[in-house]
Amino acid sequence: AQKAREARQNQTHIVVKEVRMRPKIENHDYETKRAHIEKFLKGGDKVKVTMQFRGREQTRPELGFKLLQRLAEDVALFAFVEFAPKQEGRNMTMVLGPTKKKTEAVAEQRAARKAKELAAAKEEV
Numbered sequence: 001a002q003k004a005r006e007a008r009q010n011q012t013h014i015v016v017k018e019v020r021m022r023p024k025i026e027n028h029d030y031e032t033k034r035a036h037i038e039k040f041l042k043g044g045d046k047v048k049v050t051m052q053f054r055g056r057e058q059t060r061p062e063l064g065f066k067l068l069q070r071l072a073e074d075v076a077l078f079a080f081v082e083f084a085p086k087q088e089g090r091n092m093t094m095v096l097g098p099t100k101k102k103t104e105a106v107a108e109q110r111a112a113r114k115a116k117e118l119a120a121a122k123e124e125v
Contacts (some may be wrong), residue, residue, distance in 0.1 A: 015045045016095070022052050023063040030067075034074055041078040041098045043109075049083075051092040064092045072096070 017040045019033055040047050049071060051064040068085040075096065084094040100108075 003042070004108065005022045016048050017045050018050060020050045020052055021067070022054070023057050023060070023067060025067070030071075034071060035095070039077055039095065040074055040077060042100075044098050044101060044104070046082065046094045047079070049095075049096065053075065053092070054088050061087055061092060068092065068094045104117045 008059050019037055021030070021033055021039075025033070037049070049068060051068060053061065053064060057063070065085050070081075072094070073079050077099075079096040079098055081094065081095040083093070085092050085094040
């Protein structure tokens with residue numbers, strides 16, 4: 001029972017974050033969403049990107065597809081496309097997976113935090 005409990009504690013929980021956008025998104029808004037997606041991916045989480053089509057936008061799904069392709073290229077350093085863009089009713093979805101595993105990402109963040117603390121301690125002395 002003790003070993004089983006320890007094994008459960010050491011498991012990593014895969015979290016899927018969702019980011020929604022529209023095909024006619026402005027450039028600054030797109031960059032903000034991209035930055036959020038990069039942050040989630042660096043943290044080791046998967047990201048589900050949902051493109052919402054409204055009204056006449058539904059007649060031009062290729063615009064949403066191009067935007068999702070552009071996003072996949074922009075975050076190629078941190079992610080790979082797990083599920084390609086697929087139309088489901090009014091929405092088009094794509095799932096991105098991190099290139100690093102969650103355990104590696106968490107270990108890297110801890111190491112960076114410790115290095116920062118050591119640097120701050122040296123400055124105080």
